[in-house]
Amino acid sequence: MTGKLKLAAKLAKQKATIYASEENYLLASRLAVQSGDIASAAKLMEQVIKFKENKENLLKLHEYSRWQGNLVSALQVSLKLLKYQPNEKQLRAGLEEASSIADLAAMSDFYFVLVQKQWLKNDEYESWLTITDKAYGAEYVVTQLEKILKDLILIAF
Structure with missing residues (x-):
């Protein structure tokens, strides 16, 4: 069964390369995941996103990036997800990724959305202000x- 699945994934990838479309790349990406080739699945999902960037497709790419331990890629996707109304879990994942690679500007951006949505915990405000100051300066704070x-x-009115 595994051999057939790998062959199906290979053929789907070839088809997507020849007949480039969102649907063909999406099918190839799904089959790549099922055959255990997460790296190919991520690359194919990047092609899907070139055709149709939406929250669902970005979340898949984010998942694949995390599975590979590629925090730089996961962070890039998390930053793109900011325009799609991420939930608290998604924001905190982005904050974790940014923190892991010491990207202060991205950390500040995730903190700010958490503040806007009133999801920032009381003990996190000081971190948000400190990181934002370091990333962008006092005037920006x-x-x-x-x-x-x-x-x-x-909101009050």
């Missing part, structure tokens, strides 16, 4: 705090 205050005022 003030701007972010003003945005938060403005949002809170709008």
Whole structure:
């Protein structure tokens, strides 16, 4: 069965290469995963995203990147997911990835969305402010705090 699955994955990849479409790359990516070739599945999913970037496709690519232990790729995908209303778990995964590779700007970005959604824990505010200051400077921190205050005022009324 494994041999047939690998052959099917190989043929699907060839078909996607010749007849490039979202559907063909998606099928090839799924078969690559089923045959245990996560690296190929990730590359094929990147092709899918070139045709149709959406939350579902990005989450798959993120999953494949994490399975491979490729935190740089996972972080890049997590940053793209910011425009698709990520949930708290997805934001915290992005924060973890950014922290693992010491990307202060990305950490600040994830913290800010957590603040906006009121998901930041009380003991995390100091980290957010410190990291944002280191990544972007004090003036930017003030701007972010003003945005938060403005949002809170709008919510109150």
